[in-house]
Amino acid sequence: MMKLDDLNHASLADFVKGLDGTYEHSPWIAERAAAHRPFKTLAALKVALARVVREAHVDEQLGLIRAHPELAGKAAVAGELTAESTNEQLKAGLTACTPEEFAKLHKLNADYNARFGWPFILAVRGPRGTGFNRAEIIATFERRLRAHPDLERAECLRQIHRIAEIRLNDKFGVRPELGEQLWDWAAELAVHSEDEAFLTCTYATPAHTAVAEQLMTWMRDCGFDNVSRDAVGNVVGVYHGTGDATEQQRLLTGSHYDTVRRAGRFDGRLGIFVPMLVVRELHRAGQRLPFGIEVVGFSEEEGQRYAATFLASSALTGAFDPVWLDQTDTHGVSMRDAMRAAGLPGKVAAITALKRDRSRYLGFVEVHIEQGPVLDSLDLPLGIV
Template structure:
């Protein structure tokens, strides 16, 4: 019989603990201490309590409690697993992933990986083998993850093992509550499925390697647009269009709307939301696309319940955000803000195809008249909200499913070159060298120290290094480099830039070198609207979750909409330490479900 939250909240503690027996492998005290904090309003609140209990005990025991919990888990595909003599929960999980039916070759591989891993770390390899959807990873996926994590740092691997244990407990808890529970992640599973289905479209060379790449107006990109449009129609959007830059726009009208009417009501406004569906080369499945499908799940529920909001909801699947095919990043959202640069139409891709020609080949007008007509009138909109996978490690490391964005970082990019004197590596004494590369190496450390120590909340990166004509036996006479500096406010960004510029000047002066430095891009910070940020905070708290506020270091469509509308973002935790722009980018159906519930709460409170 499925559990209910009322039972856990009201039964005597020993009975409540017995109902959750096996949640944590051979470690009942975690549940016992968590349930002592009753009552819980949501399953997510109970899960967070368990996480904090173990965290506190780990700190008190200097990690010994966490290591003991890890060691309480069985090896994957062990003889005990094959014989099905593990706990009922472990037997079910390993069977779901097919680990009890390995081929002899797979069994041998896993046996060696288990031995190597335990020799390196001193504990068994832990992985939630039921995966992000709960239906089971393939044996190939498990082995690939095993091989990747075998080379991790012990501290990082211990932390990842604990995260995996909490994920296992989350799935076990869902099993105990059953599919009829009000906390069953059906909407999150639907969002997960939509994104997996969309990810079948990739450009041919990448598809052949099993990689995801969807660049602006490619055949794969147009297939994605068509599929998103169809999903919007099936979900219940009242109108679905593909506009003059390739955005897919679905509207769910508000109260007072009648079929054939252009607006929801005489004075009704619209809440704008969405994100992008293009990808980087060999990217992930959730970057951008999560922000399309989470609100779409809300529309589907509203439509199924025949409910209308006092306002319309407009979901925009932005056609371009990544700047992969053309150097016109955010061109899709720029069309909505009226900042689309006419010069972009004449930009050429690597094959010499202009943007105008690509648009026309895709059946779009390719004219500024059509593009200018897409500009949204701010007076008719309430604001812009965006849901996005975090693309970073903060939520993952702190084990929080959702986070509220305080600001999208402002940034500045520069290209520089230090000029010294190329000379013989064997005959030039160290004090007499004019080593350009050594100066840039010193600059890299200066940037790292400036961002980490002198300018809180900022980040700085030297991502490109080049020694033109370099040779193994020549002191570098020139060294080219890039700078990427980001901060939550323009003032913080500019202070970091000034620090780095002064550092470069001082380094080169001391070393007797010359340098050039050219600014190539500057983007203003986009602080969240206090009102809309507060709405997201209330929506997160309503899920029984602590509110974690954090800036976004990456750029988003919300940065552009910030020019004309109040905006705020919700982050969703990513797996694999939050990695993004990478095939390992992932999130769980449970976290996506919490994002849908938070969006529903925002809509309800707004209404």
Template sequence: MTTLATLNTLDPAAFAAALGGIYEHSPWVAERAAGRRPFATLAALKLALQAVVDTASADERLVLLRAHPELAGKAAIAGALTQESTDEQAASGLNACSAEEYTRLQQLNGQYNAKFGFPFILAVKGPTGRGLARGAIIETFARRLENGRADELAEALRQVHRIAEIRLDVLLGLTPALGAQVMDWCDTIGEWSDADEGLTCAYLTPAHRRTAARIVNWMIDAGMDAHIDAVGNVVGRYAALDLNAKTLMTGSHYDTVRNGGKYDGRLGILLPIAVAAHLHARGERLPFHLDVVGFAEEEGVRFRSTFLGSSAITGHFDAALLDAADADGVTLREALVSSGHDPAAIPSIARKPEELLGFVEVHIEQGPVLLERGLPVGVVTAIAGSSRYCVELAGVASHAGTTPMGMRRDAAAAAAEIVLLVEQRCGGVESLVGTVGQLEVPGGSVNVVPGACRLSLDIRAADDRVRLAAVDDILAGIGAICARRGIDRKLWKIVEANAAPCAPRLMDQLGAAVERQGVPRCDLLSGAGHDAMQMARITEVAMLFTRCGNGGISHNRLETMTADDAELAGQVLLDFLRSIEVRE
């Protein structure tokens, strides 16, 4: 069996020969990487090969892409594929296409080549390395046909690197065990949804309770003591030998947005459980208690209030929310009681800051920064603060044909101007973003001037002063727009969350663990909110981001990551746990 140590000792020609099948018909990639040895880790080797391609000329990269065969194409039918490509296409059943599937693939191949000038490239072994279903391949093929050429060129090269990564795993006989376990677990609970289509898991629904119960079982199997607390958090402890030891907390949320992704939040629960199981199998204990928390609610889907789980842990749960009702009129109090929880016990689950060493959260990035930099993980510097508002505009509904343009009180036109105001005010300011994610004309009709409109505002920035200044300007601008157009307005604040900087000492220790895996440290801001924001109220926090595929899409069924990236994140977390400085 080829090993990394062996590869490091081969002469350049033998090294290139050993890796000859990693990049399709392109031995020059390995030849150029040979001079970068020795590689301390597999990740370092992968990144070195990737760097060769990324620094090659545009023509060389295009030749590399064109060296790949079409999926279920003429070369496959003629048996002219490399052994690696043959195995990969067979793993997804592309050698057993129905007549209809074969015809569709040939049609897509032709359209794709005509548009982009190179063949469609997809790592058909998929995120886990076990193979994608033919239907998923065809769906991805059709979706990527809609890309522009620059975006598709970048995605094709990323797929080339993913294919190379899988082939290296095979060559070296390595299996991303932690990563594969987490991916399997995400698949299991990803099937449990409140909706018939997609993944929706809202607070205290049957799917939510079923998910919590399964996480408890996985924690127990991993050698942890586990329970579900009064607010629905799943809490597992991998105990230290010293019962009086302090506690390091980790975790994330297991609820989802509507039609969300399988890894958002859940990665940060399941990966630490897999790490705890690894420690337990070795009989290894840490010098502190490791508490993994699956926070019950972070997304605000059911009761329009976020961080219910983590706010209870920090002692900041707002008891007034118990009277909030969902769309069916069920109050939060009633939902808790019907799920077997005691609302009166919620204050008792708050943690004492003096007993904590810190909180570290692993999370899929939910954005494209790591993807575009070609890096599997990154260290978060801060979590952006957020201000969210709902806005209701009231004008006058009137006949679209008989109301002169200058005499209209058009609520939708005012809303459109507000959308542009948000875009203009937040554009060009570092870390500042503004979004109108909801826009509705209630009871709108094609021949009626809109008399009402509802919209949302979401303003975020890493610097609270920058965010609040933008909010002030936007709210003042809304007032001016409405006054000029004769529109009445109502605004109410939904969320006001301060930015949460990560603790430099924990960032540095997390970054050192990343570098020991052979990956350069990459620091980046989190524009999304996370439970770590709440935990920062009682202890130091750190976050590790894991690369998000499909262009960085999240809060969407297309959200994806790979077992190899999850594995590396798990190894970073394991190293961090073993080496973290324990303060008395």
């Protein structure tokens, strides 16, 4: 198993050899990245390699793309793939295509090459690492065949970086278990939707209530000391710090679990899952911080069912407007009645009682998925704003 310290102290030739196969037939990437040693973490190495590609001339980028084999193409049939590509296509089942699937992929490869001038690139092991099936691969192939060439070139490079990340994890024996858990939670919550084809979870609907109940179950499993659902449907988990829990300050964190219509799985919910995992790891290690952690899954932010955006956080800041309770949705159901149908009191007194004492809190931190192109364009996994 490769070790980062060995790479940091290796000769240039050994450094390049150690990373052989990470980027298909492109040793120049490792050669240039070597100048940025030492790397403190595997993530730093990944960023350095990706930056080399991003800063390369467009002809070099195209050369990198063209160094990749077609999926289930001639090189695969002839057994001429690299060991890494062979393993990836094998796991995706591309070596076991039916005659119809093989013919379909053959035509897609030809059409794609004719349109773009390079092979179709897809990290077939997928975002979770377990792999796409052949139907998913073909559907993605067909969709991307309609893309603009500039956008498709950028997408190919993004997929290449994902392939490299998976290969590096394999080389270093790293399994992103926390990321996999987060991915699985998001997938499981996405089952609760008002729309069968897309993720839609608006305030105080049966899907919304099911999400809240699942979050409470997971919070208890993570080791939170107190877990509850408050008068506006916020899911609140508290993990005590050291000392007297009644007097200690807390760090408040969290995000919303309602969604827009046709939503992404991670919008809002990522900011609930990450601190849940933090608490889980602290609990497993038997550790407490000098302050408490309060994680809030806010029940509403998007204003999709009622014109009362941020009603959940407004209750905590004391800004909830009682007039909102009389608003009606498109079916004529008032917010008050919707709350009661969801098992909430729907009473002003219960809502105003949720106001937090600011002196008890160190601050508020929210983890949120980026909804723009900046981090992706810079090949960075995290930004602080």
